Amino acid sequence: MSQFLHFAEHTLQEVALVFMALVYITRIRWLLKFKAGKERQASTGPGNTTPRKGIIYSWANIAMPWAMESSRKKPFFYFQFVIFHLGVVAAIGLSFIIPYAPDLLGSQMFVTIMRVMTGAACLVGLARIVRRISNIYIRAISSPDDYFSLILLTVWFFLAFLAAPNNYANTETHLLVYFILTAFFLAYVPFSKISHYLYYPFTRYYLGKTLGHRGVFPIKHGTTVRSKI
Amino acid sequence: MEEIVSNQQRSYKAQKVLERIEKKLNRQIVGSLAACVHCGMCTESCHYVLANPGDPTYAPAYKADKIRKLFKRHFDWTGSVLPGWVGARSVFTDEDLEDLKDTVFGKCTNCRRCTINCPMGVDYATFNRMMRGVLVSVGVMPEGVAVVSKDQWEIGNQMGVLKEDYIDTLEWLAEELEEEMGDQNATIPIDKENADIVYSINPREVKYDPRTISDAAKIFYQAGANWTMPSEGWDMTNFGLFSGDDDLGGAVARRLYEKVSELKGKKLVISECGHGYRSTRCEGQNWGQWDIDFVMESSVITMLNYIKEGRIKVDKSRNTTPVTFHDSCNNARSCGLFEEPRELLNLVVTDFREMYPNRSENYCCTGGGGAMSMSEYTPRRLKSAKIKADQLAETGASIVVTSCHNCVDGLSDLIKHYKLGMQVTQLVNLVANALVIEKKAAVPLPSSCPENG
Numbered sequence: 001m002s003q004f005l006h007f008a009e010h011t012l013q014e015v016a017l018v019f020m021a022l023v024y025i026t027r028i029r030w031l032l033k034f035k036a037g038k039e040r041q042a043s044t045g046p047g048n049t050t051p052r053k054g055i056i057y058s059w060a061n062i063a064m065p066w067a068m069e070s071s072r073k074k075p076f077f078y079f080q081f082v083i084f085h086l087g088v089v090a091a092i093g094l095s096f097i098i099p100y101a102p103d104l105l106g107s108q109m110f111v112t113i114m115r116v117m118t119g120a121a122c123l124v125g126l127a128r129i130v131r132r133i134s135n136i137y138i139r140a141i142s143s144p145d146d147y148f149s150l151i152l153l154t155v156w157f158f159l160a161f162l163a164a165p166n167n168y169a170n171t172e173t174h175l176l177v178y179f180i181l182t183a184f185f186l187a188y189v190p191f192s193k194i195s196h197y198l199y200y201p202f203t204r205y206y207l208g209k210t211l212g213h214r215g216v217f218p219i220k221h222g223t224t225v226r227s228k229i
Numbered sequence: 230m231e232e233i234v235s236n237q238q239r240s241y242k243a244q245k246v247l248e249r250i251e252k253k254l255n256r257q258i259v260g261s262l263a264a265c266v267h268c269g270m271c272t273e274s275c276h277y278v279l280a281n282p283g284d285p286t287y288a289p290a291y292k293a294d295k296i297r298k299l300f301k302r303h304f305d306w307t308g309s310v311l312p313g314w315v316g317a318r319s320v321f322t323d324e325d326l327e328d329l330k331d332t333v334f335g336k337c338t339n340c341r342r343c344t345i346n347c348p349m350g351v352d353y354a355t356f357n358r359m360m361r362g363v364l365v366s367v368g369v370m371p372e373g374v375a376v377v378s379k380d381q382w383e384i385g386n387q388m389g390v391l392k393e394d395y396i397d398t399l400e401w402l403a404e405e406l407e408e409e410m411g412d413q414n415a416t417i418p419i420d421k422e423n424a425d426i427v428y429s430i431n432p433r434e435v436k437y438d439p440r441t442i443s444d445a446a447k448i449f450y451q452a453g454a455n456w457t458m459p460s461e462g463w464d465m466t467n468f469g470l471f472s473g474d475d476d477l478g479g480a481v482a483r484r485l486y487e488k489v490s491e492l493k494g495k496k497l498v499i500s501e502c503g504h505g506y507r508s509t510r511c512e513g514q515n516w517g518q519w520d521i522d523f524v525m526e527s528s529v530i531t532m533l534n535y536i537k538e539g540r541i542k543v544d545k546s547r548n549t550t551p552v553t554f555h556d557s558c559n560n561a562r563s564c565g566l567f568e569e570p571r572e573l574l575n576l577v578v579t580d581f582r583e584m585y586p587n588r589s590e591n592y593c594c595t596g597g598g599g600a601m602s603m604s605e606y607t608p609r610r611l612k613s614a615k616i617k618a619d620q621l622a623e624t625g626a627s628i629v630v631t632s633c634h635n636c637v638d639g640l641s642d643l644i645k646h647y648k649l650g651m652q653v654t655q656l657v658n659l660v661a662n663a664l665v666i667e668k669k670a671a672v673p674l675p676s677s678c679p680e681n682g
């Protein structure tokens with residue numbers, strides 16, 4: 001392994017991680033400096049809902065595709081979401097495994113799993129790029145950051161796919177590019193929409209707390225007559 | 230708020246809008262503004278989108294971005310440094326504010342259907358309301374919003390009903406009730422102290438539908454309730470919810486709370502009104518920063534309890550026409566009131582047909598969010614009502630029942646527009662129609678009759 005690759009796998013990642021962590025801490029502190037609205041009134045609703053139940057239901061939303069009409073009606077879209085985010089887990093995982101636990105990549109099975117996850121996520125990324133460009137509603141709400149973030153992630157998945165075997169016998173280029181892009185990604189993420197996962201616990205907490213207090217969450221579904229809508 | 234270096238002069242109103250947005254930001258609103266990932270999952274949850282296919286300007290994320298752009302430009306990092314990169318943009322002219330007005334008042338009823346379909350939990354309706362309030366504070370609002378707000382500030386109710394007209398109405402309704410029941414105790418007590426129930430209504434009932442008042446009075450009489458109606462502060466509706474004006478919202482709510490406390494009432498019962506119930510029961514205390522020493526409930530719950538406790542008897546065979554139930558957005562998605570109306574309905578009608586979707590996923594009647602007072606948006610509103618019209622037609626019902634006066638108007642409008650041939654009614658009317666009248670001896674009622682708290 002060259003010194004440059006070693007630097008990219010270790011020091012560069014560590015610096016980028018610390019930078020990202022510091023920015024995220026600042027971001028959370030910024031969010032928390034805004035006062036949280038409170039509910040003075042007595043609870044409403046069926047009587048078996050509470051703010052706590054609402055919060056848990058709200059946090060779990062991401063794992064309950066049946067809970068929202070928007071994900072219930074588009075199961076394939078939800079499936080893509082799962083694949084995409086599993087790819088994120090795999091790609092992030094590789095950025096730690098390659099430098100700190102390379103022995104794991106001695107298992108062909110493990111390498112295959114990582115490649116399937118990142119490869120599938122890359123394909124979903126490509127599909128999402130097409131959707132963002134071709135769907136009139138999505139195009140209308142897209143900023144340069146939306147396009148760039150999606151392209152960045154899709155390329156990153158592809159590079160993770162190439163990097164997964166951790167084979168630098170013939171060339172280190174794919175690993176170098178993967179780790180440099182990872183470092184860039186870590187520095188860019190806090191300033192882009194990719195940082196949405198930072199807000200998820202907060203937005204869903206407050207929504208769940210309010211709607212749990214008011215008896216709306218957990219949502220009860222009732223169906224009798226099915227409409228064409 | 231950072232000063233923006235710009236060669237473009239900002240109008241006085243635009244400058245004030247930006248200053249006031251900063252004051253309105255709280256953690257929930259900031260989270261919602263920051264968290265959107267532009268995934269588009271909210272798009273098809275909106276009745277405006279479904280009724281205007283191919284027009285992205287109705288998509289919830291697009292509408293929300295009109296406000297989000299300002300937030301990113303003036304209060305968020307990347308937007309302040311690289312505005313174009315994240316779609317951040319400021320407002321400069323009064324025309325920019327008019328464009329905002331068209332979106333926040335004219336393209337959204339704050340029904341919150343997008344909120345419950347957002348994977349990130351972005352609550353667009355809440356910051357849309359916030360933006361309405363900011364625009365109202367600089368005088369940018371539809372004319373109807375200005376007129377109704379003025380009435381509610383000055384006269385005390387949003388339909389400008391004068392006190393003498395209100396009292397006159399109650400008195401002649403009481404006379405009719407006494408004659409019908411043949412009992413001088415069948416009356417509408419006004420300003421009675423220490424009553425178990427203080428009953429508050431929507432001014433629409435006084436002006437256009439006094440039958441709902443007399444139906445409620447009949448039910449209270451049959452239940453032997455110790456009840457009263459206040460002479461002032463009786464309007465439980467609250468245009469502050471629609472205008473985004475928290476000061477108006479708090480003032481109106483406190484007016485009613487203070488009257489109930491003055492009368493030493495034990496329970497405030499709110500007649501069937503979606504936004505009135507939400508404003509009084511769920512929001513008013515927060516707007517007015519007011520704690521109360523009495524309980525509050527919807528009249529739907531009151532009537533249901535009366536039947537379950539045996540205090541009134543009903544004969545559902547008097548209501549055989551097929552009915553369906555429309556969930557008012559404010560009742561269902563903001564207050565969790567969707568099972569009790571159904572339970573009550575099943576006790577007083579023989580043929581109840583659910584529409585789909587229902588409960589907290591039901592579609593807006595399109596008359597909410599103050600839309601009925603904004604006549605300039607009527608054509609757009611009626612077009613967006615196609616979705617609701619299809620829902621209603623699908624049920625095969627002849628009557629649509631709702632617990633909201635705004636919905637009564639919204640549904641009546643769309644039923645007429647789409648020639649559905651349906652009637653609209655409220656639960657109190659069906660209960661009164663099913664009521665088994667038991668003649669009481671003409672003796673004075675005891676001074677208190679226990680009510681469930």
